[in-house]
Amino acid sequence: MTVARPIVFLTDFGVEDEFVGVCKAVVAGIAPDASVIDLTHAIPPQDVLAGALTLARAAPYLPADAVVLAVVDPGVGTARRPIAVEAAAGPILVGPDNGLLSLAWEVLGGVRQALVIENDDLFRRPVSATFHGRDVFSPVAAHLAAGLALEEVGSAVSGGGLVRVGVPAPVVGDGRIEARVLSVDRFGNVQLNVRPQHLATAGLGDAVTVDPYTLRRVASYADVGPRELAFLVDSSGWLAVVANGGSAAVALAVGRGDAVILTPPAGV
Amino acid sequence: MTVARPIVFLTDFGVEDEFVGVCKAVVAGIAPDASVIDLTHAIPPQDVLAGALTLARAAPYLPADAVVLAVVDPGVGTARRPIAVEAAAGPILVGPDNGLLSLAWEVLGGVRQALVIENDDLFRRPVSATFHGRDVFSPVAAHLAAGLALEEVGSAVSGGGLVRVGVPAPVVGDGRIEARVLSVDRFGNVQLNVRPQHLATAGLGDAVTVDPYTLRRVASYADVGPRELAFLVDSSGWLAVVANGGSAAVALAVGRGDAVILTPPAGV
Amino acid sequence: MTVARPIVFLTDFGVEDEFVGVCKAVVAGIAPDASVIDLTHAIPPQDVLAGALTLARAAPYLPADAVVLAVVDPGVGTARRPIAVEAAAGPILVGPDNGLLSLAWEVLGGVRQALVIENDDLFRRPVSATFHGRDVFSPVAAHLAAGLALEEVGSAVSGGGLVRVGVPAPVVGDGRIEARVLSVDRFGNVQLNVRPQHLATAGLGDAVTVDPYTLRRVASYADVGPRELAFLVDSSGWLAVVANGGSAAVALAVGRGDAVILTPPAGV
Numbered sequence: 156m157t158v159a160r161p162i163v164f165l166t167d168f169g170v171e172d173e174f175v176g177v178c179k180a181v182v183a184g185i186a187p188d189a190s191v192i193d194l195t196h197a198i199p200p201q202d203v204l205a206g207a208l209t210l211a212r213a214a215p216y217l218p219a220d221a222v223v224l225a226v227v228d229p230g231v232g233t234a235r236r237p238i239a240v241e242a243a244a245g246p247i248l249v250g251p252d253n254g255l256l257s258l259a260w261e262v263l264g265g266v267r268q269a270l271v272i273e274n275d276d277l278f279r280r281p282v283s284a285t286f287h288g289r290d291v292f293s294p295v296a297a298h299l300a301a302g303l304a305l306e307e308v309g310s311a312v313s314g315g316g317l318v319r320v321g322v323p324a325p326v327v328g329d330g331r332i333e334a335r336v337l338s339v340d341r342f343g344n345v346q347l348n349v350r351p352q353h354l355a356t357a358g359l360g361d362a363v364t365v366d367p368y369t370l371r372r373v374a375s376y377a378d379v380g381p382r383e384l385a386f387l388v389d390s391s392g393w394l395a396v397v398a399n400g401g402s403a404a405v406a407l408a409v410g411r412g413d414a415v416i417l418t419p420p421a422g423v
Numbered sequence: 424m425t426v427a428r429p430i431v432f433l434t435d436f437g438v439e440d441e442f443v444g445v446c447k448a449v450v451a452g453i454a455p456d457a458s459v460i461d462l463t464h465a466i467p468p469q470d471v472l473a474g475a476l477t478l479a480r481a482a483p484y485l486p487a488d489a490v491v492l493a494v495v496d497p498g499v500g501t502a503r504r505p506i507a508v509e510a511a512a513g514p515i516l517v518g519p520d521n522g523l524l525s526l527a528w529e530v531l532g533g534v535r536q537a538l539v540i541e542n543d544d545l546f547r548r549p550v551s552a553t554f555h556g557r558d559v560f561s562p563v564a565a566h567l568a569a570g571l572a573l574e575e576v577g578s579a580v581s582g583g584g585l586v587r588v589g590v591p592a593p594v595v596g597d598g599r600i601e602a603r604v605l606s607v608d609r610f611g612n613v614q615l616n617v618r619p620q621h622l623a624t625a626g627l628g629d630a631v632t633v634d635p636y637t638l639r640r641v642a643s644y645a646d647v648g649p650r651e652l653a654f655l656v657d658s659s660g661w662l663a664v665v666a667n668g669g670s671a672a673v674a675l676a677v678g679r680g681d682a683v684i685l686t687p688p689a690g691v
Numbered sequence: 692m693t694v695a696r697p698i699v700f701l702t703d704f705g706v707e708d709e710f711v712g713v714c715k716a717v718v719a720g721i722a723p724d725a726s727v728i729d730l731t732h733a734i735p736p737q738d739v740l741a742g743a744l745t746l747a748r749a750a751p752y753l754p755a756d757a758v759v760l761a762v763v764d765p766g767v768g769t770a771r772r773p774i775a776v777e778a779a780a781g782p783i784l785v786g787p788d789n790g791l792l793s794l795a796w797e798v799l800g801g802v803r804q805a806l807v808i809e810n811d812d813l814f815r816r817p818v819s820a821t822f823h824g825r826d827v828f829s830p831v832a833a834h835l836a837a838g839l840a841l842e843e844v845g846s847a848v849s850g851g852g853l854v855r856v857g858v859p860a861p862v863v864g865d866g867r868i869e870a871r872v873l874s875v876d877r878f879g880n881v882q883l884n885v886r887p888q889h890l891a892t893a894g895l896g897d898a899v900t901v902d903p904y905t906l907r908r909v910a911s912y913a914d915v916g917p918r919e920l921a922f923l924v925d926s927s928g929w930l931a932v933v934a935n936g937g938s939a940a941v942a943l944a945v946g947r948g949d950a951v952i953l954t955p956p957a958g959v
Binding site: 438 | 694726728729731748749754877911
């Protein structure tokens, strides 16, 4: 007896309507013993970057046999391609070729094999023009969870030909980084579009100022002192401003998309 | 080995409290290997019509062996009957006899068999007066998912004796329909209480005006042009106003229950 | 073939971020056939008492083989201990030793066996300082659901050495109780920090006044008359003010934490 692969499900559908449930009903009709894990359905509508960042943060914790079903798809009904990507670490990612999956496959060791989904025998027919989540992505993910060979879903393409999400680059100067907030989580941690190498390029090091605060670089949350703001490199490789006993986002008065300026520590 | 039937679960309980989880715990105690699919728990409190319309929209996508567990039950504790209905297409629907299930069984080919739930050996005892979701409907659905024969839940009744939900009728005149909004989904699609035959009766055809817009009738979402408002017959058989690139509800400035007037296209 | 024990999951994580889904992914990697039942993830952040009360309300409905995974953990990263407690009625409770589990094990017949979780072979490494839900509690609960003997998770401790949640005591005088609202559910039922013995001590009996209302004591919701406010002893043993046809919380204009004064019925 083969156990079905678990499906990890992320969308921007919300849970007020029946859309998520309908996709799961379609999965249940194809792969009755596949478990479906909701990662979140609260991605802001059509925000591919937010979805890609969320998938990337979750990627290190996925079972190696997971099938990721991800649908944030502003291009549904256009020529954007549906894809299935096997990452080097094992999980298969199913979704639109709009960059949504691209940060996750980077975290998962890169692309081992990529296919454009073309086998419409797998689809729910008729395929609506607006709900490929239900008619294309859910049934394909369900067939893969039930054991279908990846090669059966379509034609191989090179990983290099896939769309990657454009994370906005910070403006890096001498002793100054103009960053953007990528995300704020429920605990108020502030993820920035800054990689450690940007710090090096700007000549910034173990402490930075985000006016009026001076933040110490720490290795992990455990090193943040009481009522301290600090920064660290999070599990996706981004700089994050974090607090111990409060919300870094509230302290900095920032939300997603806002600018954050990093400068050398005051008095240095 | 028989696999349990999947349970598709819809309520107005919300997910802030523990009510949905408690019902699932009761199910797990009876049918440990039945999967439970949340359709939605965000039906407006006690809004039987909204619940019925949501179930009807989802019905075409249910596995044939699904057990629908639906609880929107303003009459709990009164004489309203608990029922289990097998639809011609296969699914069994469990819930109160207040019309909640009636639009779904229509979509599913009508009533094959209907029973009033009376076998209190199946219930969780003591049965509370206010939470039949936990004490009556969840355990009965769980037993059915685990393989109990439908006949075991109670006494047969004729489908004609069941309560049907009253969808408010539009006011149809010559060249004019006064419609109501049945629902608005997250994407802004506006479902109206209008059937294609109402259009024919009013002498309206392939285009209508919803002041100030003229809407073309399309066969599917795929036929809607960029930044166009159009109308179509949705999968539940209702007219829906839809947009390409935006929300039809925002364009029309309407929400659930609001009036929408359809007239002939301007200049015709 | 042994079926995995079901995991009943309660947190204050919300479902906007990926935290709950990441914990479930960790569970799926260890116990692929364990079902996870979301009790709720909407406990107010770091509100241990609210989480404890919710678990206690749900406890009577849990399967005897349930593994409760509960994380409301303001002391994460401090010396507070992770624990696993087997209740007399069967369920195993996994979470922080901060009182979160204590009201549930009381409802479940008390502590049969308690252990401090110490076996870090079970943990996800590296263990973060801030997310023991993912790195400690989820994997331990998953191993227990998959059949690990409870003794394997750590060292036995006496139940008497565990932290219990401090429910604020009412101020009980002669003919008067100054109570607090413990919780209000979606239906407006108002749970008070009052046990039946407090009523006896105050000399209050089958009716009380909560100005300007006089409330009759009823045995169950079924005994509440139309448009009546009444009180009863709920399934967790607390007094609750309930209404038939409306919200008791709205009628009393109270929310969680507010004071409610009980006095003898007017005219008595």
